[in-house]
Amino acid sequence: MTAPQNPPYGTPDTPLLAVRGEAELEADPDLARIGITVTARGKDRRTTLDDLTRRNTTAVELIKSYGDAVEDLSTGAMSLTPELEPHGRSERVRAYHGRVHLTAELTDFTALGELTTRLADLDLTRVDGPSWTLRPESPVYRRARRQAVRDAVQRAKEYAEALGTTVGALIELADTGTGSALGRPRSDFGRRTRRMSAAAQEIEPTPEPLDLEPQRMRVRAEVSAQFTMVPPTL
Structure with missing residues (x-):
């Protein structure tokens, strides 16, 4: 059996040189993701479900009113849970709790603070985020x-x-390894002009928007490499 020409451990005639390469870049995020949880509570199951449906529809229509600023809107888990009486052996329902979780991804950060504030202003609606990210296919x-x-x-x-x-x-x-992490806030965000779609303006007067500062993304890449060397004279 013929031995490999360049063994992985190197030889005196073909020394092996192993190195690591690193790079770290900064870039503005491509997307902002927010989570919206709509809830309802009542003593009657049907009434609770109707309230949950109405509030979910209101939140979805508000998000969609921002048009192209919203790249993706998806519905996650939905639940309607009975709460039993804390005392007693019977299965008597004290109340019903309904919940729907939505996720929205925005590409226009000028609308982000306004939409987030308006969603938080809705009845029994919780907003989480934003989280900043780059697209998987980002050239960065x-x-x-x-x-x-x-x-x-x-x-x-x-x-x-x-x-x-x-x-x-x-x-x-x-x-x-190649990955991204949050970096420093982008300094020019607060000076950008807020824009709002015509459909959004027709709904209700807008509460004062939050000033949300996008985080710059740090992208890090690492490689390991092995080279042969011309034998040195030591």
Whole structure:
């Protein structure tokens, strides 16, 4: 059996050089995600369900009134739960609790604070968020990976130069991690002009909107690389 030309552990004739490449970039988020929980409570099951349906419809119509500013709207879990009397052995229902969870993703952050405030102003409605994110296909990830590879090559060349030799061939390149995290707030958000669709203006007078500061995203990429070197003279 023929031995591999370049064993993974290297040889005196073909020294192995292993390095890591890193990159970290900052970028504005692409999406803001908010969670909306609509609730209803009553002693009668049908009345509770009707109230929940009405409040859910009001929230959905309000979100949809912002048009293209909302990229996605989805309904999550829905529940209608009976609450039994705390005392007694009978299965007597004390009240009914209804809940519907919605998730909205916005691309227009000028409408975000206004929509969030108006949703929070609805009866028995809870708003969570926003959470900021980049699209999975964001070019920022690609730029970070390319920069990490260039960093690995540059490191390999510097180590080889320190030994008075040069890099030979690439043996292996592995992606050891690419991800994003929140960074610092974007400083120009507060100066942007609020915009509102015509349909949204026709509903009710808008409460004072929250000033929500988008967080810049930090995108980090790491690679590990192995190169051969021209044998140095030590």
